[in-house]
Amino acid sequence: MTQQALPTALPTDLTPNTYSGTPMTAYLLADGATTTVSTTVTTSALAATSAVSVAVTALTAALPVGASLDFGGVKAVLTAAAAAGATALTVAALSGGIASGVTALYVNFDEIPLAEDYTATLTSDEEVIKIHGRFTPVRSTNGFDFTSTIKTIAGIDDKIVKRLTIYGAQGSPGNRARILFRFADGFCILATVNIGAAKPDGKVGATQRYEFMANLSGDLYWCDLNETTPQWYKIGTKAVPAA
Known part of the structure; x- marks a missing residue:
């Protein structure tokens, strides 16, 4: 039997993308x-x-009082706020000299380091209620909730773990913080949470870990970084982004 050439048009592959959970990150604002x-x-x-x-x-961008800038190993800590457009920073006495042209990065959110989970x-x-033999939601009663666990192998000598520990050692509202989760596919969650007390864990043959609970105590938002202009959408409202 004579065989013909392969069809020139290939069928469209509609298999969804899959993403690794490893690049997921969380930030403390x-x-x-x-x-x-x-x-910069x-x-x-x-x-x-x-x-x-x-x-x-x-x-x-404006910089707040207390912002710490690392210029090649010499830290400059602002003792006064600096407005956007400013050309001089008022700082605590420098521990060393800083050359011209040296850069420092300032961010007001820090990644929680060495996260295991x-x-x-x-x-x-x-x-x-039961409709046609199945349970169907009919109305929201207590709204939306958000609970989270952060487990890291970084120790208390890390500034973010220390900050989480300080939050967790206080009663509400002293333990309130804003946390941001970013997933590999571009989905993000922003939540105002109460940080639970630090739970250090260690055993023979294993690396020490710190675990923190971060449970919703304020507003909750999501965004999709794949949108042309990403924006925050409050969870629990009817606002729906364009497809």
Whole structure:
């Protein structure tokens, strides 16, 4: 039997993409943050040891009091806020000199380091009735909830683990923080949470771990970083993004 050539048109493959859970990250936002900030600061002149002012190129974002900038190993801690466009920083006396043209990155959200496991559980509490033999939700009763667990092998000598430990050692609302989860496919969750007390864990032959609970105590949002203009959508509202 004579065989014909392969069909030139290939069928469309509709198999969904799959993503690794390894790149998932979680971030702790700065207290009182109203925006996410990630900006590079560059010195524009030499700053000598013990100097309390650092000349920089015009800032592209405002920096708060207490912001710590690492210029090649010399940390400059702001003692006064600096507005966007400012060309000088007021800082605590420098421990060393900083050359011109040295850069430092400032962000107001920090990644929780060396995470072994994140769980981010969204639940909705709805009244259900039995229709045609199955239980069907008919109305929301207590709304949406969010519970999460963060397990890391970083120790308390890490500034983020120390900060989580300090939160967890306080009663509400002193343990309140904003946390951001980012998944490999671009899905993100932003939640105001109460941080639970630190649970250090260790056993022979295993690396020490710290575990923290972070449970919803305020608003809850999601976003899709694959959208042309990503934005936060409040969970529990009727606002639906365009497909």
